[in-house]
Each structure stands twice: as C-alpha cells, then as structure tokens.
Amino acid sequence: MPEEDYLRLREEQEEPTEFAEGWGVKALLAGLFVAFVVMPGSMFMWLMLGQQLGTPAVWVTLIIFLEIAKRCRTTLTRQEMFVIFSVTWGVLTTAIPVWWMDTFVGMTYFVRSDAAVQFEIANQIPFWKAPPPGSEAYIQRSLLHRDWWPQLALMALFIVWGRLSFFSLGYIMFRVTSDVERLPFPLAPIAAKGVTALAESDEETWRWRCFSVGSSVGIVFGLIYVAVPTLSGVFLRKPLYLLPVPFYDFTTKLQDVGWFRAVPLAIGTDLGLIFWGFVLPFWMVMGQFTAAVLGRLVLNPILYRVGVLKLWSPGMDYIQTGLANQFDFWLSFAVGTAVAIALLGFYTSFRQAMKAQRERTKTTVSTLAPPKGRGDVPITVALLFYVAGTFWVIMLCHWLVPKFPIWILLAFGFGYTPVMSYVSARLHGLTGHAVGIPYALEAAFVLSGYKGVDIWYAPVPMYDAGWGARHFREIELTGTKFTSVFKAQLVMAPIAVGAGLLFWSFLYKISDIPEDYPFAMRFWPRDAQMRAFWMTATTTGNAFFLKAINWRFISAGTIYGVSAYTILRLLGAPTLFLYGTITGLVGDPAGAMPMFGAALLGRFYMQKVFGAERWGNFTPVLAAGYGAGIGLVGMGAVAIMLIHKAITMVPF
Amino acid sequence: MSEPTSVEREQEAPLMREAATGPLLPRWFTTLFYVIFIPFCVYSVFYITNSLVMQHRLRAAIAVVKGSLETEPVDLRSTEGQAVLEVLKAQLLESFLYASQELLQDEEKDERMARALALRRAIGWGKVSAERDVIERILDNMEEDGSVDAGFTVDEQMQQILETMVAERRADPEMTYVEDRITDVLEWVAQGHPGQPKGPERRRLAALQEGYAKKVFQSAEAEALRQLAQEWAADPNPVEREAAAAFAEMLAQRRAELSPEAEGLCSQQADRWEGLYHRGMVLIATIGRQLAAQLAEEGVFLDHPHIYQYVSLLNHRYDDVRSEVAAGTWLLRHNQFTIRFLSYFATKTTINPFLAVETVRLTREEHQRLMRHANNRRMREAVALLGRIGVDYISNSDRYDLGVSEPDQFVRRFIISALSEVADEEVISDLVETALRDMREADLARPGPPRFFEETA
Secondary structure, three states, X not given: OOHHHHHHHHHHOOOOOOOEOOOOHHHHHHHHHXXXXXXXXXXXXXXXXXXXXXXXXXXXXXXXHHHHHHHOOOOOOHHHHHHHHHHHHHHHHHXXXXXXXXXXXXXXXXXXXXXXXXXXXXXXOOOOOOOOOOXXXXXXXXXXXXXHHHHHXXXXXXXXXXHHHHHHHHHHHHHHHHHHOOOOOXXXXXXXXXXXXXXXXXXXXXXXXHHHHHHHHHHHHHHHHHHHHHHHHHHOOOOXXXXXXXXXXXXXXXXXXXXXXXXXXXXEOOXXXXXXXXXXXXHHHHXXXXXXXXXXXXXXXXXXXXXXXXXXXXXXXXXXXXXXXXXXXXXXXXXXXXXXXXHHHHHHHHHXXXXXXXXXXXXXXXXXXXXXXXXXXXXXXXXXXXXXXXXXXXXXXXXXXXXXXXXXXXXXXXXXXXXXXXXXXXXXXXXXXXXXXXXXHHHHHHHOOOOXXXXXXXXXXXXXXXXXHHHHHHHHHOOEOHHHHHHHHHHHHHHHXXXXXXXXXXXXXXXXXXXXXXXXXXXXXXXXXXXHHHHHHHOOOOHHHHHHOOHXXXXXXXXXXXXXXXXXXXXXXXXXXHHHHHHHXXXXXXXXXXXXXXXXHHHHHHHXXXXXXXXXXXXXXXXXXXXXXXXXXXXXXXXXXXXXXXXXXXXX | OOOOOHHHHHHOHHHHOOOOOOOOOOHXXXXXXXXXXXXXXXXXXXXXXXXXXXXXXXXXXXXXXXXXXXXXXXXXXXXXXXXXXXXXXXXXXXXXXXXXXXXXXXXXXXXXHHHHHHHHHHHHXXXXXXXXXXXXXXXXXXXXXXXXXXXXXXXXXXXXXXXXXXXHHHHOOOOOXXXXXXXXXXXXXXXXXXXXXXXXXXXXXXXXXXXXXXXXXXXXXXXXXXXXXXXXXXXXXXXXXXXXXXXXXXXXXXXXXXXXXXHHHHHHHHHHHHHHHHHHHHHHHHHHHHXXXXXXXXXXXXXXXXXXXXXXXXXXXXXXXXXXXXXXXXXXXXXXXXXXXXXXXHOOOOOOOOOOOOOOOOOHHHHHHHHXXXXXXXXXXXXXXXXXXXXXXXXXXXXXXXOOOOHHHHHHHHHHHHHHHOOOOOOOHHHHHHHHHHHHHXXXXXXXOXXXXXXXX
C-alpha cells in the first residue's frame, strides 16, 4: 500500500469531539468480576486448550455489565466500556502471561522438565526465579511457600515497571507519532469498533447484528469444541473430543510416502482461525498459506533427502517433527528471515520518515500540543518516569546478575529501547504491525561471553514501547480520558496479582501441572526444549546450540527475505505476501489451511455479496462476536469442571 | 507550488488544534513527583557510575592476573599482585563470580592459547594432510559396496601412512565399534585389498574424511596462525621465515610439512604460550579459592547456580586448577548445595548425549571422548571431596548448618547412598571404596553407637 493510502486512513477515522472519564465503580466491579470469576476459567482454558479467554473474556464481561446496567436502569458510556475492556485485558494478562514459562506453575514444570535436565540447566536457575532443587515448595506443591517469595516480589516489581514503561515511553511515543506525525494506526479502530458495536446495542445496527451472528457461531462451536470435552471429563474416565484439539495430526499417517517425510502435517480445528482469515489482509494470508503448506511440503522432503534434516526419524508426530526440523534448519532460517524483516522494516520506515520529513519542512510545523480534555500529563513527567524507571531496572538487574556488563544494560535502556520503540511506534502507526531487531538480546548475551543461565531471567531494560502508542490511540478514538486508564491500572494491578496467585495455587494443588491438561502436556515440553536450547548458549555445554545455529541457513533466510521483497516490488506485487510467507515459514503451519479457505471465501464471495468496504467493516466485529460466544460457553463449562475437581480432590 | 494534498493538509493538523490545557495533574502532585524522582535519578547515576567503575576495575584486575600476549601473569606475592588482590577482595562476591567465569571460558578465546593450539595443529599438519590425501585417493577408487577398483595400487609411501594409521588406531583403546571397522578397511587396503571387500564401508570412510576436513585451521586458530605467519615472515631467523611460508600453505589448506627445526621452534613457542596461559589460569583458580575462603568465613550468601558453576570446574583439564577448585569447594562444604552438586557430579557416570554432538572442529566421537575424559576427571574429584566432607560431617556434624530439616538424612542420601550407588564404576571405584571406608571408620570412632553405618557396623 502506498504511503499516501496509509495516511488517508487517518482521515477516514472518526475523531472524538470530546473526552470523558471512564473509570468508576462500574469499572472496579468489572475488574473484580474478571479477577475472581473469569480468571480461573481463563487459566483452565489456557491449560486445556492453549487459548486464554483474553478477548472473549473482554466481550463477555462487557455484555454482562451492559445487561446489568440495563436492569439497573442506567447505561454504560462508551468510555466506561472501554475502561472495562482495558481493565479486563489488563487483569488477565497480568495473571496469565502470554508465555507460560513466565508463570509460577510454568517454572515449577520447567525446573523439573526433561529439557532442563537434558541440557543441564536445571541446577542453574537462580533462587529469585524458582525455588532451588529439593525445595519443600515442590514437595508441598505450594506457590505460597517462602521459597517463592523472591519470585513473587520480583514479579510485582516487573508489573510496576511494565506499567511505568507504558505510561512513560509508550505515552511519549504516542504523542510523537500520533499527535505530531498524525500517523493513522490502522488497527487501532478495531478495538474501538467492537466497543462501539456494544455501546449502540439499544439500536438495531449492523454492528450488533454482526456481533450477534459471530456470538451465535461461537456458542454453537464452543459447545462442540469446549463444552463437550470439558464436561464429559466430569462424567467419563476419558474426555470425549468430537473434534481433535487443537489440531488434527496426520503427520505419522503419511510419512511412509517419500514426499511426506519430515513434513509436519496437521490442520487446525479451531473455528477462530476462519475469523482470523477474514480479518487479516488477503495477501498476508496467501503468503502464509504458500509458505506453511507448500513451502514445508516441498522443502522439508528435499532437505531431508540432501541430509540437512538429520534429527527427524519415522514415527515422529507433528510436534516432534517440527521440533527436530527446527533444530536442523528452520531455527537458523527463521533467524535469517527475522533479520530480513528487520532490514526491510528499517528501510521502509527510514524512507517514509525521510519523505514525511521533507514534506513537513515544506508545509508544516510540528507541535506537541495535545487536544483539550484528553487527560494528558506533562511530557516532562513522562520523560522523568522513563528515565527513573530505566535507572531503577538497571540497578535491579545489576544486583541480580552482578557480573553481567552494566554498560550493555545502559545501552539497552537508553539506546536500543527508545530508538526501537520509536521505530516500532511508527510501524504501528503506518502498518499496524511492528518489527524489532531480531535476537538482539540473545546476541548480546552470547557475545558478552557471559556464562550462566540467570541472565535469561534478568529484567534487562530492553522492550518495545511502540505498542503503547497504538493503545493510547485506541483510548483516544473511544473518547476516553487517559487518566481513566492510569487509575484503572493503578487499582487493578495488585488485585490481579493477588487473584492470579490465589487461583494458580488452587490449580497447582489440584494437580501437578501440566498433568491432566492436554494442551499443556503436548506443547509445554516442546517449548521447554526450545527455551533450554537457547539457554545453553551461555553455558559451557553449548555445542548443541552452536551446531543448531548455522550461518549458512541464516544467510539463506536473509537472502530469501530481501530478494523476495525486491522481486515483489519490481513486479508491483503486494509486499504483504512476502511477510506472509515469512511468518508461514517460521510459524506453526497447522492454522494456515483454514485461514486460507477463509481468505478466499471473504475475497471472492463475501466481498461480492456485501461489497468490499462493508465486508471490511463486518469482519472485526464478527470475530469479536465469535470470541464472546465461545468464551461464554468455555467459562460455563470450565466453572463446572473446576467445581467438580475441587469437590473430588483426594488427600493423597 | 501546487495545492496541498489531503495528506499534506492532514499533516498540518497539529497547528489547527487548540493549545494544551496545561498539565492535568495538580501542581502539588507534579512538584512532589519532581522532588522524589529527580534526586532518585541523581542517586542512580552515581550508583551506576560506581558500578561501572567497579566492574571495570575487577575486569582489569582479573586481566592482570591472567596475563596476555604482551604481559605475563602477575606474581601474587609482588606489590602489583597484592594490589590486585586487594581490589578483588574489596568486592568478594563479584570477584568470585568473575574468577569462575574466567575459568569457564573457552581456552581458544585467549590469544596465547589460540596461538599454542594453532602451532600444535601446524606441527601435526604434515601428517594429517598426508592421511587426508590417502583417504581421498581410496575414496576416489572405492565403490559403494566397499570394493576397490582392480587397477588401484598402493604405493610405498601410501602404504607406510596407512600402516601407521592402522597401528595408531589399534593402539587406541577408546575406538568405537564403527571406528574399528574403519581401521579394518584401512588395513585391508594397506595389504593390497586381498580377497573380498570388507563390506559397504565407503560411507564410513567418507565420515572419516569429514573428520579430517574439520582439522583445518578455523576461527581463532586460523587468525592466530595468520598473525604468526605475518610476524615470522618478517623475522631475520630463516627457521621462522620457513615456518611462516609453511603456515601460508596450511591456511590455504594445502599439503605442507615443517622442517625438524621449524617443528622444534613451533613446539617451543606453543609450550611457552600454553605455559603462560596455564599459569594465569592457576593464579585465577588460586584467587578463586582465597575468595571462597573469605566468602565462607564472612557467611556471604552464594546462590546455588554460582556454586554449581564453581563445582563444575572440577572437570578442568589442568590438574593444578582442579586441585585449587577442589580446595575452594572444600571451603564451601557447609552449604547444602555444594554437597548436592558434588553428589550430582559424582554419580553422573555417563555423558549427556544432547551435548555431545558433532561440532565445527570435532566429530561426534571425538567430542564424546573429550566429554568423557572431562566427566571422569570431575567424577573422581567429586568422589574424593564427598568422601572428605562425609568424614568431616560425621566427626563434626555440630559445625554444619546445611539448612535442611534432617541433615543426617541429607548426608546419608547425598553422600553415603550416592557413593554406594556408583561403587562399581570402574573409573572411581577405588576412590569410592576409600571414601566409604573412611566414613565408616569415622562413624565408628565417634562416641556412642554408629549413626550412619549401623547395618554394617
């Protein structure tokens, strides 16, 4: 898409005319509702199916509070709904991080996992990340044991720091890229659109119809996909799965055929993939499909025949095949493509920035003045927050890992982070997605000559605050005062931590996680293997790491990325196709097929029926509705399951 | 100038906005904020600057002890050595960690050691390159089923090389089954390939050739040899110039041989550089031991990963470094993790197949062999230490505060039972026997009934 088109998107966005407060008793009650009602369900779903209730939980909470408000003869304003949205999301992500190893129970598994033992790092995990070997905390299966306190304290500090970075650097980035540069943030309106759909629920608008259609589909599918396996587990010895979860694996069934050797073959069974296929740009889905299905199908057998894929052996399933191929080839190739994405991203951003700068000097003068009543804070306060927060984290990191070179921490905190955050904020502003320098942290660890595993857990001040710019834009589009979000985060963070700890303890007491949870049982060992593998880069036994990181394959990945981009540009073809191929090549291929089907359906049927623009408006609302539907079913089913588990827990 | 486009107009938008309404936060809050955070930032700057300086000083001190290509390792009894020790002892924990880290580093990262390794490889280059050429010739004339072309003959020189190879391989007790089969083929070819071929061994010979391909000069070694070639090429000594010319051939991966004089010179230089490196490592290990003593005396908290790293150094290839580490570990014996990790290393009788992989320089077999040797060294040291700690605990258990609920049970499990488990291991059986005997005697020598060896007593 040419730059002008991106910028025109901003003109099409509905700017709010006034800003209002969204934080209040309603938002507080919503936060408590999420923390004490939704959270256990979300944790259980996450362990069972690998899906957090994240987005669905947000919509479910909104629906419930809308209905309660109606019956109380009051209303929820758009701003209140957005703060509830923000609170719900914040509470859930605080208690259930994206990466399972960042949770307490995740660490209890990782420390004792085969991967940590095989790669000889189990004894090298510091006391401030997990209790030492032989700790009573593992024997008692208690997350409240005092050996967990250092980790708990650090987690609290990290949460504070995370909020600080959002309110400081994230806010600064927003002011620069949105207020001054007026970038369009094309994905920001999606969240706002969802809120709008519900806010206008009293009137029969197309948004509400779309949302209802999505919800109905979600409920029906949720009954089959979530409710039946979960509830049957209550009555039957073995849960009944009407559909394989989360994918149907036919890797072992076809591997006797020569052209399917070393090919991880599976198809995702989650209907949510179809909705994602509708929402994502068409050419990106095409790229993903081409790479994930055709690339893997053609390349892997060739690589196996020429002896590149050595670890694969017949009998390996989808997960094992993927893991073996990762170590032999795809990990290095992925590093290479990530480098290519970064190079291309920088090239594009730099070019656009230079052009915008030229235009601006001709016609405009920038200003940092914010609009009236938005709830802005002085930029100097934000800057001071950022500086103080970064200093504080550097000191903490130095205290935890005293032999790691402090100048690297300074370089990350005051060099890399602000620069990359700005680049990322601009990319969010222009394209809705961002790129960073891939493996910069890993490279810094390895090149520093550091020996030890603790550095992998240290709070290195390297992060991307660019997403914060997008989030502030979302807040702005809903006409919500920024201070509403500040207050909400301040109040809800400790509640989220407390509730999270309580429910994790509860689940951990019930069973030795990941035991009894199909998704976690299947995927955690794989992730643990990859994590342990990376950690060996800074241990003395790093031969496996050095063998898997192959410079030739990294170069091949980079060359592929850069040359494909050049060719597509020369042909005038959409470059999103390239990014799709890259994510498809390095990602999980199971979801590519359903998304491909959905993209074709959307492009060649739905757009003709509804018109391209209308269909484009429908898809995000449909996806949000679907999430709400399946989330409602999931929460109900999980609640029954939890009660059952709790009352049938045996004392031995 | 043309009319501005909509995009350009949009970019002008900030000017059309109302001016800021001022800070939203009340002035008293903002002021309080500045009052708290500005002093904090100032303090942080001082703290971080101090930490930077401290890290620099510690690194510099370790570098002085270790020595470099230009400077010899410092004598710890000298004034300079004492000054360095003072610097290190001022930051006990950090210095201990830096010392451990230095000992854990790959040896080729040290310029002196890279030179020593490069020169030793250069000394063996003539033999290796000759053997590689011979295997290449055999492979050129061998079919997939292991048969050799009828017209293929082995000349005298080739036969001699093959016979030497066979003799060396036969004398090596660590050769694997696959490697023995390769030796059979080499012997068969050396004898003029009589009778039936030895089987489809071409693949295995090709693997042997891959091993030779790894024996070229790479990364730090290649760089070191390149530097030496440059330095020696400019030297008036003809032996050095001759060696430099040979180095150039070697770097180009061509066949080359050093004259006996050049070989002698290379050997002497390699010994010298390795000697300096070795001295540096021993000095660092000595400092590590001294710091461990002080850490134990002052009761400074050591996290278990730091103890693990230090104890894992018991596999170091230099005997005197190992003995210093063993002495340091002994000083840390009152920590439960020292005993846990010694027990872990003493009972770790096999190498980790995940880590024993083919590397850029080593074949899988060579790497496994190296790891096995290191593991055996560490097992022996760990067993000896466990035995000593066991005796000490049995005699003076009141002096131990292991931080576990049942210390006797802990010692039984991690020392006595652990050692009993590996009593039949050939590599350590003698040490295990001695350790268990000593502990039994110590237990019997205690007043009262035996506490640890009741059944056998």
